[in-house]
Amino acid sequence: MANQKIQAPKGVSEYFPDRSRLFEHVRDSLIAPAKKSGYQLIELPVFEDTDLFRRGVGESTDVVSKEMYTFEDRGGRSITLRPEGTAGVMRAVIEHGLDRGQLPVKLWYSGQFFRAERPQAGRYRQFYQVGIEAIGLDDPAIDAEVIAIADAGFKSLGLSKYRLEMTSLGDASSRSAHRVDLLNFISGLNLDEATAERARINPLRLFDDKREEMKKAMQKAPLLMDYLSSESSEHFKKVLGYLDRLNVSYVLNPRMVRGLDYYTGTTFEFVHELLGAQSGIGGGGRYDGLMQDLGGQALSGIGFGLGVDRVLLAAEAEGVISQEAFVSDLFIIPLGEEAKQMALTIAHDLRGQGKVVEIAFGDRGLKGSMKAADKTGATHTIVLGESELSSLTVDLKHMKTGKSSSVKIASLHQHL
Template sequence: MAGQKIQAPKGVSEYVPPRSAAFEFVRESLINPARRAGYQLIELPVFEDTELFTRGVGESTDVVSKEMYTFLDRGDRSITLRPEGTAGVMRAVIEHGLDRGQLPAKLWYSGQFFRAERPQAGRYRQFYQVGIEAIGLDDPAIDAEVIAIADAGFKAIGLSKYRLEITSLGDAQSRAAHRIDLVKFISGMNLDEATSARAVLNPLRLFDDKRSEIKEAMAKAPLLIDYLSQASRDHFEQVNKYLDALGISYVLNPRMVRGLDYYTGTTFEFVHELLGAQSGIGGGGRYDGLMAELGGQGLSGIGFGLGVDRALLAAEAEGVINEKSFVSDLFIIPLGDAAKEMAMKIASDLRSSGKSVEVAFGDRALKGAMKGADKSGARYVIVLGDSEISSATVELKEMKTGQTSSVKIASLISAL
């Protein structure tokens, strides 16, 4: 019986050669600034107790209420594929007592996340994020550093056509005071059912509506930024000051809306100009109440999540991906069985000395093997046949120039 072809599940992003090289480059570019700032790797499960997200991210959010991959495992536990990274990091910090050492705890992660949405340009059901979290420090300087690390990642990729938007969501009192006035304002608007339902869940959502009539109506709505407490205002001004000192440009967007309930205080988003509807390539902010909500001590925190898939899309749109895929130092073409054995031995020795070496297997004709060497992008090629074996000498050919030189097999390592 002929096997039916099996397709990947709907909406997943996957990266195969040659594009996987660009993906790897983008991901590493986003991670490196965090490593260089002293953030340490944290590897966590991709599935968690469902309650972690309902409690941490917030039941009223779209992410939790209609986009989670939730299922019962064989022990009837409710499990959810992680839709974001911060809640899991906070869970692990509490569980492993990382908040008992020196603060802030500075962590980075990278991996897959899952959201059961309708796929679209730059929006996948399984997608990749790189993120960092700095937990246990209220200093506005850490806010600026976190933002600077994200910005450095995008710059390392070569991106330039994006903007950084920031605002402050203030503390609990700030938000409560603002909400009263905002709800009052919205009650005076004439809204359709779906929109007002959304407004009840989170009135801030209306700031993000794309319809022009809503935008116009919301133009006069009270802004949260005008309700900030003195402490929140001071903190936010300090953040801006540090960003200025770092030479990071940003625009204040008091209408910014974030989809996760845990955000407080400093909040930011990176928006790319060349992407379609899904133009956010990264975002984050403070979450000063999250740890307590998850049963830990009441430490504050700040972090970001950067979209690797979208950053790659943005890099391709800007045409800045010129990173060649990984290329070998040497390509060996063996002719005959004895040569093949020797080629494997040479390759193995050179590899343990840190050289990257490919061997042409499969007894291809020399012409085809040379073509393979060319395609591989290897810097040098040698042909290994009877005469080379008996003389212990090979013609080392530099592919770029076509020039060859005689080299003893034993001294190949120094010739590469």
Template sequence: MSTFAAPKGIPEYYPPTSAGFLHVRDTLTDQARRAGYGYIELPVFEDTALFARGVGESTDVVSKEMYTFADRGDRSVTLRPEGTAGVMRSVIEHGLDRGQLPVKLYYAGAFFRYERPQAGRYRQLQQVGIEAIGIDDPAIDAEVISVADAGFRALGLTGFRLEITSLGDATCRPAYREKLQAFLAKLPLDEATRARAELNPLRVLDDKRPELRELLADAPLMVDHLSTECREHYEQTKGHLGDLGVKFTENPRMVRGLDYYTKTTFEFVHEGLGAQSGIGGGGRYDGLMAQLGGQPLSGIGFGLGVDRTLLACQAEGLAVGDPARCEIFGVPLGEAARSRLVAIGGALRAAGVRTDLAYGGRGVKGAMKAADKSGARFALVLGDRDLAEGIAQLKDLTSGDQRPVPLDDVVTEIRAALARPR
């Protein structure tokens, strides 16, 4: 037995269950492509300062959860904990913000946070994200939210809800910050929470401890102190969500875990997941590009958890993904038949048919057992007698029915058989 194991807190996906993971990821990214978002592939690690400045030093992500290390050149680098800062860095570096706006990008991949492993909370988490950069328009806020909503619904999920609020901007948040700090100053906070309140009081509202939540019951809310412009932006966003048929619940106490959010902020929650109920979320980040050295352009985006979305599908009993490795499984009986089936397999794959073959000189019983395990719909059996007659036997692995098909037309015959309903 191997003495090695996967690192703690990192899920692995392998056949047949990996089919569900792929289906969730591909379904979510498909909705982004439908809305005109182009793909961006990001570095897995970046300069640590990018995340410290972009995500916010007061966040748990930066202060407690980042995988940071010195490389061989003694440079401080960090495994990416989220996607937006990296996307913004790339947009600035490559001048994408100087072309047609908005810049609409999507990404998918692994992100890393050092957290206590538990169900739905991993140290390597898989996400799909989108970013729309350069336009401050409530309609694009609604579009971004609707892309996520459509992705979840395309998977068949029904047991989730969308929560939204507005976190204001630089014109109204400073005054609110003073009100909140004055309120917090009167509370019996512990030293660590008091320090957090001084650095970013909004972070205190995100504390999950029941005793602190009770103390914060009468805390002033940002949504009640919005400027006229932010209020109008929020109302228009909600109106466009209605136009798109996206249902939502307002949650004025929502505080996302990253410092860069402004105005529209949202989260998708699935109650079937217990404590780790969030399956995705995001918001607007109007000051982030300028903060990272670029133009003062606005932006909005989301990150959707592929791992948690898959858990949500499982919680609802949804069968997602096709675990079958192939559609056709070749069973050769003899060396001459094997050579011919190897060639047929190549032709079938070229025609877009997923095809596998019994390798290793298995007998008929072992080869048919392998065919059943592959999940294939049909077995293509070829022996010396069949070869001499110019035919192969196409066997339906569900019903057991079998019929001969001419070798000269085998690709056409198989594609036609696969097109027919089961």
């Protein structure tokens, strides 16, 4: 019907005032350590050629086989809304020749991603991530830096109830040796047709199966960590040594494989203890063959993706984030046209000095404007009337204490 309200699609995460302030703070805090480490922004399309994700993410993954939003455009091309960030970054690096310059290529991104999942708390069909990629060098120190950047983002928000889980998925020779014994073990299991097909494409996927019967069946399966080549083992030991040096705590989880097929070598996940079933707040790893699989050079890379939605839920669960941290420094109440002109000038000047300033618009009375000031949570208010305009002096009221002090308009910045 024409007058019927239209609602957002089921399973999307939306942020509007006042909670959008918290979302923005979390997103910016997570990416700030990357900026300080020399990573540069890359802005990418939210849809790509479907083949990018089939080849890059892996046919055996739930992401590709069950969760992608795929459609045919008007030109008959198969297009998919991006379910993750790394494949798109790698496509852009190859297409624009970024790998032909200074290495490593260090990039950060943020934005919406899409997966056709069953919506629940912390699990959305449209979700937000920030991520980084370091492409071009196979150096254990880069692995440690990438992990430390993620850890620094969480710590900057005050998070403490999380753990970093680490493993290594080894190099090609490690995985080849492990695959023989793993397939032999799996051949003795009674698998349904879909699970058997996933195991045929990538037997490691069975470690990622969330069904209790599969967890029990895989309990005695051979672990890849026990098959690492001397090179892979040495690389992983160095990564852990660097993390020790950086005071980044971790635990080993040899059963972790994560949900994307491109991971090799160093692999990690951050898990928060207060989020229940959807406890993963971020993770990543090394992807040594991905660039070549997508038509580029045989260059190594490592990166992470951090879930902004879940990190916000984690910060709220820990009680380390609140609306009080995101209020205006000053709320100006002008009484009359001349006062409104002065209010605009004062606000403009103070904003130029880094202050957050709001004005009571709409020619409301003093009582209504004071109620508005109270609702914004502004730390200070001033009223501009005839006497204030003539004396160029205002009573600066501290909203929490109710105390006021006489301040010259020209020196307001010093008192906020």
